[in-house]
Amino acid sequence: MHMIGSTLSEDRCETECIHPEHVRPLLGRTLSGEGALRVGDLFGLLADPTRARILHALTLTEELCVCDLALLLGLSVSALSHQLRLLRDRDAVARRKVGRIVYYRLADDHVRRLLTDALVHVGEAAQLKAAG
Template identity: 50%
Template sequence: MTTPRLRYTEEMRVASQEDTCEVVCVHPEAVQRARTALPDERCVEEATALLKVVADPTRLRLLSALKTGELCVCDLSVVVGISESAVSHQLRLLRAHRLVTFRREGRVAYYRLLDQHVNELIESALEHVRE
């Protein structure tokens, strides 16, 4: 079975020329300012890993549900529509990346967002796509 290939059309050529510089010119001050603003490599790696975790639809639904407040695994299972086992698996990953925390009350585990940063991350992403 062959993979279909995209045809490079005249429209694609024109579009690719529209969003690039027509001449090579470097602005040293702007380059230096941008380089100075770059986060260190460790920070970039950790932020990338965090965003990959949040990028999963099930985990984003769990985090969104937890924005309303503390919920137990059973409640989250009903809200998101997956098994308690699957919820627990996803929550372990979210906990490992410091997005959620939990407490036990008897035999029930209650989860909540770790802090306001997580809430803001989720809300910002959702707000961005709604605009």
């Protein structure tokens, strides 16, 4: 496969060549439209720097109450609560209430791994760019 110079077409084959031996095993296995929307929604959570900071803080401990998390991140309780509600609605965090105190934690290890992998990727990309 030959690639064209540094234009939009550099990511395309120069011909309409199709390799059925590569495509056939993949038929029916690609992400559906609904699946793509859900994945995009999940990554959208991380696209917001405040939510990324909240999730990262929750990777560092089992759980934190809203007041402590707000103090840690330098956010108002109101602003933090709004972001936590969005994260909870998308099953990224879970909460428990003890009296008047609300504690938040990551919903599961998938969220922890996703954020950890993102941080590793960002670190590696920065190292490659610096070495560049």
